[in-house]
Amino acid sequence: MLSNEQKQLVEKIGLMHESEGLSPAVARVLGLLLVSDKVELTFDEIRETLNLSKSATSNALNIAIKLDRVEYVTKPGDRKRYFKSRIELWREHIMDGFCKKCSWSKMFEEVLKHRTKETKDFNKAIKDFVNFLEYMGKELPKLYKEWENKTK
Amino acid sequence: MLSNEQKQLVEKIGLMHESEGLSPAVARVLGLLLVSDKVELTFDEIRETLNLSKSATSNALNIAIKLDRVEYVTKPGDRKRYFKSRIELWREHIMDGFCKKCSWSKMFEEVLKHRTKETKDFNKAIKDFVNFLEYMGKELPKLYKEWENKTK
DNA sequence: TTTTTAGTTCTCCTTTTGCAGAACTAAAAA
DNA sequence: TTTTTAGTTCTGCAAAAGGAGAACTAAAAA
Numbered sequence: 001m002l003s004n005e006q007k008q009l010v011e012k013i014g015l016m017h018e019s020e021g022l023s024p025a026v027a028r029v030l031g032l033l034l035v036s037d038k039v040e041l042t043f044d045e046i047r048e049t050l051n052l053s054k055s056a057t058s059n060a061l062n063i064a065i066k067l068d069r070v071e072y073v074t075k076p077g078d079r080k081r082y083f084k085s086r087i088e089l090w091r092e093h094i095m096d097g098f099c100k101k102c103s104w105s106k107m108f109e110e111v112l113k114h115r116t117k118e119t120k121d122f123n124k125a126i127k128d129f130v131n132f133l134e135y136m137g138k139e140l141p142k143l144y145k146e147w148e149n150k151t152k
Numbered sequence: 153m154l155s156n157e158q159k160q161l162v163e164k165i166g167l168m169h170e171s172e173g174l175s176p177a178v179a180r181v182l183g184l185l186l187v188s189d190k191v192e193l194t195f196d197e198i199r200e201t202l203n204l205s206k207s208a209t210s211n212a213l214n215i216a217i218k219l220d221r222v223e224y225v226t227k228p229g230d231r232k233r234y235f236k237s238r239i240e241l242w243r244e245h246i247m248d249g250f251c252k253k254c255s256w257s258k259m260f261e262e263v264l265k266h267r268t269k270e271t272k273d274f275n276k277a278i279k280d281f282v283n284f285l286e287y288m289g290k291e292l293p294k295l296y297k298e299w300e301n302k303t304k
Numbered sequence: 305t306t307t308t309t310a311g312t313t314c315t316c317c318t319t320t321t322g323c324a325g326a327a328c329t330a331a332a333a334a
Numbered sequence: 335t336t337t338t339t340a341g342t343t344c345t346g347c348a349a350a351a352g353g354a355g356a357a358c359t360a361a362a363a364a
Contacts, residue, residue, distance in 0.1 A: 037268040
């Protein structure tokens, strides 16, 4: 099903995803669905290729689906589900991740509001960070839109 | 040592950090060092305020230091270490995180190189994503420099 | 020299995570 | 109606994470 090179790539992509906090099984499923020659794979193809149990496969797929990393399609006269990567959403996921970080500014503002006013330098450093996050929170969506315009 | 409001804030900041993959103890230490009226706290002040064991405190501080989230200063004629948040580095940490994501483009290019050429649409979607990451990888440092210029 | 201080490291325990395997389910096929 | 298919859910286990407490260490103080 997979060449040795492909297997290695699945592992490598898996590690990339594990570094994001996903479990090995989910991480490998995402890897497989990027690397496999077939874009759409069935439950059992995934299970067999990755040597997972049914439960692990089921859970991994459902987690990936809930995370909007995977979807499935069905075909007339076939009751299998065909799972595939939602690669088109990845750039939104990336941007969402960025924007989530920027929204930390709220928390740091709250910190500032409750801090003693004695520690001028430290408070200033926090304020600078808040400003930075707010700046990024405004500029990143612009950047995203610019890219969208450029590519359509 | 901490007001109730401050304690709650420490927990809230803690959760924020846990969502980044840090353990509760490290997460709370980082929270405490942002919220505490004193900017510099000793080992035992941290330990007592957070109700941690010595080992947990030691490990948490060393992890935070290795992550460049915390540093310590010493004072003449005093052998305690005074730990403090490296808040000034946070915006670099944020940018590093962003740039790390953008460097995923390499991995996806490798995927593309090994993929079958049959799946045109899917490969195109990957290529689009690679382009997007590369675009961000170029524009984000610019944005950062712009902000630096604006604020100095 | 002995004692104290400021932490570090080791051992142990509890909780959580990740997965296997088996039992189960609902729809379709025979 | 019974059987097969395509999964899901439950039970249980093994490994890893997180942290407590005690033993340890190195430098400073007495």
